[in-house]
Amino acid sequence: MVPRPAPQPSPPGGAGRRALLLGAAAWCTAAAGCAKSTGTPAAAGVRTQAGAAHATAPAPAPSGTLPAAVPWRPGPGEIEPAAKLAAVRLVEALGTWPAGRGGPRNATARAAALGISTPLAARFAAEAGPLTPVADQAVVRVIDAQYGGLLPDTASVLIPCAQSTRTGSTVREGGTTIDVRLERTAAGWAVTALHPGRPGRPAAAPGAPARAVLAQPRIELPPGSAADIRSGAVHESVLRAMLRLADTYRFSVSVVRSGHPVDVFGTSRPSDHPLGRAFDVWAVDGRPVVDPATPRSLVTAFMRAAAAAGSYNVGGPVRLSGGTRPNQFFSDATHHDHVHIGFAA
Numbered sequence: 001m002v003p004r005p006a007p008q009p010s011p012p013g014g015a016g017r018r019a020l021l022l023g024a025a026a027w028c029t030a031a032a033g034c035a036k037s038t039g040t041p042a043a044a045g046v047r048t049q050a051g052a053a054h055a056t057a058p059a060p061a062p063s064g065t066l067p068a069a070v071p072w073r074p075g076p077g078e079i080e081p082a083a084k085l086a087a088v089r090l091v092e093a094l095g096t097w098p099a100g101r102g103g104p105r106n107a108t109a110r111a112a113a114l115g116i117s118t119p120l121a122a123r124f125a126a127e128a129g130p131l132t133p134v135a136d137q138a139v140v141r142v143i144d145a146q147y148g149g150l151l152p153d154t155a156s157v158l159i160p161c162a163q164s165t166r167t168g169s170t171v172r173e174g175g176t177t178i179d180v181r182l183e184r185t186a187a188g189w190a191v192t193a194l195h196p197g198r199p200g201r202p203a204a205a206p207g208a209p210a211r212a213v214l215a216q217p218r219i220e221l222p223p224g225s226a227a228d229i230r231s232g233a234v235h236e237s238v239l240r241a242m243l244r245l246a247d248t249y250r251f252s253v254s255v256v257r258s259g260h261p262v263d264v265f266g267t268s269r270p271s272d273h274p275l276g277r278a279f280d281v282w283a284v285d286g287r288p289v290v291d292p293a294t295p296r297s298l299v300t301a302f303m304r305a306a307a308a309a310g311s312y313n314v315g316g317p318v319r320l321s322g323g324t325r326p327n328q329f330f331s332d333a334t335h336h337d338h339v340h341i342g343f344a345a
C-alpha cells in the first residue's frame with residue numbers, strides 16, 4: 001500500500017526567489033529574547049520527553065510573563081535541513097512578537113524582515129490564522145519539524161508548535177500545527193504557502209479511549225494533536241494503538257489529523273491523517289527518529305509494534321520485511337524523520 005502522508009501541489013506565486021534562512025540573531029531581535037538551543041525546544045505546557053540531548057527547555061517564567069523564545073535548529077541526520085529551517089523561521093517570526101507588536105501589519109513586517117516581498121509577507125500573515133491570535137505578546141515554540149512530503153523541487157514541512165500568549169496580565173497556552181509548503185529556487189528553499197491546522201471544537205463527551213490517551217503521560221501530544229483527540233474526530237483504532245504502544249514505549253506524536261496535507265504529497269490520493277485514521281511519531285523513548293545516534297533497533301521494533309497494534313501501513317526510515325499483509329511496511333525520503341502509523345478503519 002502506498003504511504004498516506006503528503007500535500008497538494010504548491011500554489012503558484014514566487015517567494016521573492018529568496019530562501020528563508022534567517023540566522024538566530026536576527027530572529028531574536030524580532031522576538032522577546034532567546035535562549036540557546038541545539039535541537040527542538042521543549043514546549044511549556046506540553047508533555048515533553050523527547051530530544052533531551054538536543055534541546056534546552058525555556059526556564060519557568062514569572063507569573064504573568066512569557067517564556068523566552070528558543071529558536072528550533074535541525075539536528076544531525078536531516079536530508080534537507082535548509083527546507084525545514086526556511087519553514088520554521090517563518091512560523092517563529094509570525095507566531096512570536098514583543099509587547100504591543102501584534103496584528104496583521106506587524107506580522108507582515110516580521111515576515112518581510114526575512115527577505116520576503118511585502119505582498120507575499122502580507123499573504124503569509126493572512127494565512128497564519130491561529131498562529132497570530134489577538135494578544136499583546138506571544139512566543140511560539142516549535143516542537144518538531146517533519147516532512148509531510150519531500151520531492152526534488154517541492155516540499156511540505158509540518159510544524160507542531162506550542163504558543164504562549166499574554167493579554168494584559170493573563171497568560172494562555174495554546175498552539176497549532178502548520179503545513180508549510182515550499183519550492184526549491186535558485187537561491188534555496190522558499191515558502192509558498194501556509195496551511196494551519198483547525199481541529200474543531202471539543203466533543204461534548206470524549207469517549208473512554210480518547211480520555212485515556214489524553215491522560216497517558218507516556219504519550220506526548222502537541223497542542224494540535226491533543227485538540228484533534230478532544231474533538232472526537234480521531235478513529236478509535238488510532239487511540240487503541242496509541243494506548244497499546246504506550247504499554248512498552250514512551251513516544252512523541254507530531255501530527256494526528258489537523259495540519260496534515262489532505263492528499264499524499266504530489267498525488268490526488270487521500271491521506272489517512274485528515275480522516276482521523278493515522279498518527280506520526282517523531283521520537284521514541286526520548287530518541288528522535290531522525291537522529292543517527294538513535295538505535296535503529298529501537299525504531300524498527302517500534303514500527304513492528306505499530307503493525308502488531310493493527311496498522312496496515314507503517315512507514316519510517318527503514319523498509320522492513322515481513323508483516324501480516326503485503327506492503328505493510330514502507331520507507332522513503334519523506335519518512336526518514338518519523339514513523340507513520342495508518343489504519344484502514
